Amino acid sequence: MQKHVESVSLSASFKLNYNLENYFCAKNSRRMKKSMALFAVILCFQQGRAQEILNKIKSETARTIKKEADTSKWNWKSGGLLSLNISQGSLSNWSAGGDNFSLAASAYFNYFFFYKKGRHSWDNNVDVNLGYVQTTSLGSRKNDDRFDYLSKYGYKTDSIGKLYLSGLFNLRSQFFNGLTYSGTTGVLSSSFFSPAYMIFSLGLDYKQSDKFSVFISPLTSRFTFVLNDSLVRKGGYGIPAGKRSVNQIGMFATVNYFNAIAKNITYKGRLDLFSNYGDHPQNVDLFMTNLFSFKINKFFSATYSLDMIYDDDVRLFGENKTSPALQVKSLIGIGFLKPLNVRKRTTGSISGINVL
Template sequence: MKKFNWLLMVCLSVGFALKAQDNSMKKLREETAGKIKNAEKDTTGRLWKRGGNFGLMFNQGSLTNWAAGGDKLSLSLLATFNGFANYKKGRHNWDNNVDLAYGYVNTTSLGTRKSDDRIDMTSKYGYEIGKNWYLSGLFNLRTQFSEGYLYPSDTTREFVSKFFAPAYIILSPGIDFKPNDEFSLFMSPFTGRWVVVMDDTLSAKGSYGVDTGKHVKSEFGAYISATWNKEIMKNVTYKTKLELFSNYKHNPGNIDIFWTNIVAMKVNKWLSANVSLDMIYDDDVRVFENKETGVMGPRLQIKEVIGIGLTAKF
């Protein structure tokens, strides 16, 4: 009996020891896995910087027995999104940005019209060759979501654009000067640009400089892109992007200009006010009439939008 008790005690002791060892090994494995997981998160956080802003602006107005006159009802809605994903490791630098906007306005006298429509995507890779200087390659695509119209009068409209009509595609090797995360100046003397008009009706008219009946026009020239994103005062951010392109093949002295400006004022966590100003000069867009001479030709295009509404930052 004593031998049995002694044997039972030995077995229990061995069992408890094995269980304790197993728990210790399990705890060690969990701690090791946790350290590896945290290390992966830390590495990802150092290599990638991601974020964005989503805005929804809504305006409404109504008049009843208003002596000064005006539309009885006006409604406008504008949605914007700006997202980025930037990678940096050693001498390698890869910046990606997408800028989207879509808006409509409706009034009792004019009906529904589009107030904003933009798709702008940029991807730029750089390899550091000196302090703040990068040997880079840039890709840019700019187009719109839906059909666009000109309104010669209140009762008529003229179809002038749609998705990928036009679309501007830029592929450019060059040098990028980037002293900090706020400013970038990209310069290239050898840039390919393609103007795409996929709609048959617009291509038949030779819209946006494409040859009549063609869908794509290729251009080769010099390209400069400057971007600046700066908090100019507390809760007020200014973002600007200026693009200049000179076509070596045709009128290189007539430089195409695309300039976007956005001032974002943050009221609180969810409310903000935005003011945007876009200016475009494209020598190939000759659809504007000089009222004094009656001659059709290019003009400086200006678009200004002011909105107050909801915003979400992530």
């Protein structure tokens, strides 16, 4: 009996141990499956994240890098250009002939300052040209003499900031006496503020950028002045003898462009057109300046300038010196060229002057 009881007890103990082992094995198996599943999910996530990072790196390295435009904020912008050219020649016992001595010097100065804030803009530009020639046969003569101030205020009328309702003021004249020559004899034809042209104009200004603008006005008042007493007595430039000024109403347009057209080559140009409503409006007056600058090194450059003027009231040409004609001036030189540093400022001080 006792042996039977012990046998039953051992059998029950074996079954209990077997069931416990199966239970823990099944439980461990379920835990392992969950861990494996969680590990697989984490692995897939990490692989996806790694692939995403890899694709981003590839796209960034393959992307073409572009130089961003200057987006700096400014209210005042100023700059300019200074150019000095000198050429000299001499001959001694030269069988081909020519002047024994010649000297030519020319200077050009440009300064601009722009203002913009909100819908308002104000552009200003000053140009000064001077030229001198000395030869043994012809003596001393000037070959360039001009100062020109252009000021233009605009109020932006569109959302993209390219179209402005504008007012324009322009003053153009010279510093010294000018002579027209017949052989070696010179006759006074111009002088300081004789003539001088002053324009007041209202119109629309299209500004594609700081480098290019087109201004058109259907209503423009142009004044012509002669202050030299000798020229007043003679009359000319559309002004009757004895008078010092005349006013004309007409249409006016001006195009301005300044840009680096190639490496080390810059171009600055301006074209003005004026039609007088009251006298032969089909005869359009033209004023055009072109300046090409070719940089040689830090201090020296070659320059080429081409100016053209046609004014129907300037009747100094032809056989009888009573006809208008296209006036052309072309100068080539090598010399010192110094761009003035472009400065940009927010509202504050400019060149030591406090601006409100």
